[in-house]
Amino acid sequence: MWDFPLFPEQASSNAQKVDALMLFEVGILLFFTILICVLILVFSLRFRRGARVDRSHPPTHGKAMETVWIIVPLLISIVMFVWSTRLFFELYEAPPDAAEISVVGKQWMWYLQHPQGRAETNELHVPLGQAVKLNMTSQDVIHSFFIPAFRIKQDVLPGRYTSLWFRPTKVGVYDLFCAEYCGTNHSIMIGKVHVMEPADYEQWLSAKGVGPSQAEEGEQLFVQHHCAGCHRGSQTVNAPRLEGVYGKPVPIQKGKDVGFVTADDRYIRDSILMPKSEVVAGYEPLMPSYKDQISEPDLLKIIAYIKSIATRETSQ
Amino acid sequence: MSAPAVVVEDPPEDYLQEHTLKSWLLTTDHKRVGILYMISVTVFFFVGGAAATLMRLELMTPQGDVLATPDAYNRLFTMHGVIMIFFFLVPAIPSVLGNFLLPLMIGARDLAFPKINLLSWYVYMVGGVMGIWIMIFGGVDTGWTFYTPFSTMYSNTMVVTAAVAVFITGFSSILTGLNFIVTVHTMRAPGMTWFRLPLFVWSHYATSLIMVLGTPVLAISVILIALERLFGVGIFDPAIGGDPILFQHLFWFYSHPAVYIMVLPGFAVVSEIIPCFARRPIFGYKFIAFASVAIAVFGFLVWGHHMFVSGQSMYAGTIFSILSFLVAIPSAIKVFNWTATLYKGSLRFDTPMLYALGFIGLFTIGGLTGLMLASLAIDVHVHDTYFVVAHFHYIMVGGTVMAYLGGIHFWWPKISGRMYPEIWGKLSALLVFVGFNLTFFPQFLLGYLGMPRRYYEYRPEFQVLNVMSTAGASILAVGYVLPLFYLLLSLRKPANAGPNPWGATGLEWQVESPPSVHNFHEPVVVTCEPYMYSPEEAEREYAHDQRVHNA
Numbered sequence A: 001m002w003d004f005p006l007f008p009e010q011a012s013s014n015a016q017k018v019d020a021l022m023l024f025e026v027g028i029l030l031f032f033t034i035l036i037c038v039l040i041l042v043f044s045l046r047f048r049r050g051a052r053v054d055r056s057h058p059p060t061h062g063k064a065m066e067t068v069w070i071i072v073p074l075l076i077s078i079v080m081f082v083w084s085t086r087l088f089f090e091l092y093e094a095p096p097d098a099a100e101i102s103v104v105g106k107q108w109m110w111y112l113q114h115p116q117g118r119a120e121t122n123e124l125h126v127p128l129g130q131a132v133k134l135n136m137t138s139q140d141v142i143h144s145f146f147i148p149a150f151r152i153k154q155d156v157l158p159g160r161y162t163s164l165w166f167r168p169t170k171v172g173v174y175d176l177f178c179a180e181y182c183g184t185n186h187s188i189m190i191g192k193v194h195v196m197e198p199a200d201y202e203q204w205l206s207a208k209g210v211g212p213s214q215a216e217e218g219e220q221l222f223v224q225h226h227c228a229g230c231h232r233g234s235q236t237v238n239a240p241r242l243e244g245v246y247g248k249p250v251p252i253q254k255g256k257d258v259g260f261v262t263a264d265d266r267y268i269r270d271s272i273l274m275p276k277s278e279v280v281a282g283y284e285p286l287m288p289s290y291k292d293q294i295s296e297p298d299l300l301k302i303i304a305y306i307k308s309i310a311t312r313e314t315s316q
Numbered sequence B: 001m002s003a004p005a006v007v008v009e010d011p012p013e014d015y016l017q018e019h020t021l022k023s024w025l026l027t028t029d030h031k032r033v034g035i036l037y038m039i040s041v042t043v044f045f046f047v048g049g050a051a052a053t054l055m056r057l058e059l060m061t062p063q064g065d066v067l068a069t070p071d072a073y074n075r076l077f078t079m080h081g082v083i084m085i086f087f088f089l090v091p092a093i094p095s096v097l098g099n100f101l102l103p104l105m106i107g108a109r110d111l112a113f114p115k116i117n118l119l120s121w122y123v124y125m126v127g128g129v130m131g132i133w134i135m136i137f138g139g140v141d142t143g144w145t146f147y148t149p150f151s152t153m154y155s156n157t158m159v160v161t162a163a164v165a166v167f168i169t170g171f172s173s174i175l176t177g178l179n180f181i182v183t184v185h186t187m188r189a190p191g192m193t194w195f196r197l198p199l200f201v202w203s204h205y206a207t208s209l210i211m212v213l214g215t216p217v218l219a220i221s222v223i224l225i226a227l228e229r230l231f232g233v234g235i236f237d238p239a240i241g242g243d244p245i246l247f248q249h250l251f252w253f254y255s256h257p258a259v260y261i262m263v264l265p266g267f268a269v270v271s272e273i274i275p276c277f278a279r280r281p282i283f284g285y286k287f288i289a290f291a292s293v294a295i296a297v298f299g300f301l302v303w304g305h306h307m308f309v310s311g312q313s314m315y316a317g318t319i320f321s322i323l324s325f326l327v328a329i330p331s332a333i334k335v336f337n338w339t340a341t342l343y344k345g346s347l348r349f350d351t352p353m354l355y356a357l358g359f360i361g362l363f364t365i366g367g368l369t370g371l372m373l374a375s376l377a378i379d380v381h382v383h384d385t386y387f388v389v390a391h392f393h394y395i396m397v398g399g400t401v402m403a404y405l406g407g408i409h410f411w412w413p414k415i416s417g418r419m420y421p422e423i424w425g426k427l428s429a430l431l432v433f434v435g436f437n438l439t440f441f442p443q444f445l446l447g448y449l450g451m452p453r454r455y456y457e458y459r460p461e462f463q464v465l466n467v468m469s470t471a472g473a474s475i476l477a478v479g480y481v482l483p484l485f486y487l488l489l490s491l492r493k494p495a496n497a498g499p500n501p502w503g504a505t506g507l508e509w510q511v512e513s514p515p516s517v518h519n520f521h522e523p524v525v526v527t528c529e530p531y532m533y534s535p536e537e538a539e540r541e542y543a544h545d546q547r548v549h550n551a
């Protein structure tokens, strides 16, 4: 017969926590729904027309009762709010040891790349027990990255990076859906998440030979697109060196003032695509825009490269 | 008209008397405008319903097989959504029942601006005809939410036309809202103080505030969509510094309060029906009145709960979450108040009452699942899945449509002068309730299992629940079609309802059915509170009737 589940699988550390809260809220829902239904039924039978009961002075209001009706839902709401908000914040604070995987959504597939270099489409392999952080963007419309078994979801936006993390707790294969309607083939923009034993994962990673890592690919692109010409060694153009920049505050000329911006993924991306919008103090706005020349996955590689040299010293 | 030869007595000329098409199309009588709306929203309801039926048939199997292409499905759910929201739910109760009843309830001859009222119907029809036209000549595949940049840069369908249709329709809503506000402020009969207003009027007043304040934002959003599509101005295009999330903010800033445009009038109807069939004053009149206004006001502050995973900041999510919990409280108050109104009443279970009690149950489930959606961590999982589809159908179909049908049955004798066959009415209420739960309850499970919404095909393991849902929809469809038949058939009989078949209080029940053109023959003076029902008296009458019956 049909496979007929009533409850989704729990395959991440987040899943159990969300389910616990959900069951609590289902309990509240059942309690109040049954309460209301029972009251309606009891009143309907007892006070139906013709039944002999005391009907004198039906109450038209009741301060005490109304206060209770406000206070009780309020208290319950506060419990739900605090509980769920704490879980929500956890979802966006990846542990420092998380492996970072890049995700690019496009109509209608998922493109993913591991830091060690291996890239895949519509499949995501991850090791059991290891925290994984996803850095996501879209090449066209808004998509949404959704793994029901992990109870996680995050929209994937064009022109912006969003992120999300999870820690898989059960070996297996799970569905990966696109949850934000994205056009004709939205419903078949589906992938598979393979949670593997760490050893199997290592083997899988190197199955195609140990290729260049994501950062190494980024470095090649860095050279290929002539970024290196200005941002490295050469003295002909006065451009900032990129070693050690990632994650640090950068001085930006804003009119006559100087403001600071953190050099994160967004900043690097915008500097490549819209270099004139944030110019580092002390430099001429000479850099050309690479809009429409570098694809989203390549941008992620270049960012990975710049990140990889974050600890190297600048020789200003 | 020439003077009649013999004047015996001024026969009460009811508003339905004149039959020419012209007399209908040029009428400024609020009752006739209400009827024009009733006919049009009914047509749209069944068009939207036909789309729903096709969608449910498609979803009976995991593969796409009933409809030829995914695009066909995408266009269907878009039209289903657009029609049901903009052409049915938003206008249904205010424009049909509100138009008909508001002046009668406050003792006025008409609305403050009768011509604007007729204009609002024409504006609505222009938008509606455009909607149908789009359906026939190509369709739109963006979903009723029109999210950018899909709608502005990627969809190859008639998005601009749809935007214009929605824009135009919005004006009809603004006109109706303005008319109601001015009417309630200026046209109340002497003695009809604010706290003597029926709760129906309070709810419609609150609804009108949202219509007037919120709808312009919708108009702005759809115009920006059209501009962006036609001229690429770059408001939403990230490639030139635009922001796709901005659209979602604009859109939900209207569309969340719009949810209250849809349910507050439902509250209005239920607050009239329950005291009448319980034969006792409503519990907590002032609480309910203020709760309506509170919902209208707070409803403007929670739009961000549609965007918890959109990429807006976590802190914004937190604020919108707590505000959403707060807005649930006035709704909870109302549910408790209606339930308490049954206590010590003298209850009769005619069709309107069955619909109203069904409403309370379904609205409770819809509302409580709303708390789950307001809980950030749970929403992350269920957002954009069938859980949400179930939730909003519980509120909009289980709530608003049930209330609308209850209201139509309650005031049908007043509107048409005819009683409908009670037994069929009860059957329809039962079918709708059972069919509804069978259709939409499985969708909560589907959503929690992870089936995303707007899916043309799905994983095989979701099939059993989908089949249940489709089976329920066919029962529901029968429940919806029945009233159409027996209500229309009742028109063939002569008027037999009498002015007040339910023994209700309220000024509308003091005039004949159907009401005369001018509503009231003499100036009205109000001297008492609303809902002056007495359960004990109702019992005495009932005992008397039984004795007469048995004698």
Ligand code: HEM
Residues within 6 Å of the ligand: B049, B052, B053, B055, B056, B077, B078, B080, B081, B082, B084, B085, B088, B089, B143, B144, B145, B389, B393, B396, B397, B401, B439, B453, B454, B455, B473, B476, B477
């Ligand atoms: C016979 C009853 C109905 C059935 C079987 C039904 C079924 C459906 C289905 C299958 C969807 C598509 C869900 C998705 O793929 O996301 C849907 C969406 C929707 N329905 Fe219904 N529906 C019914 C009645 C109504 C009514 C009465 C209303 C409002 C008055 C309504 C409003 C909506 C809206 C606003 C959407 C969202 C459209 C969108 O995603 O763009 N539905 N409905």
Ligand SMILES: [Cu+2]
Residues within 6 Å of the ligand: A105, A108, A142, A143, A144, A178, A179, A180, A181, A182, A186, A189
């Ligand atoms: Cu997608």
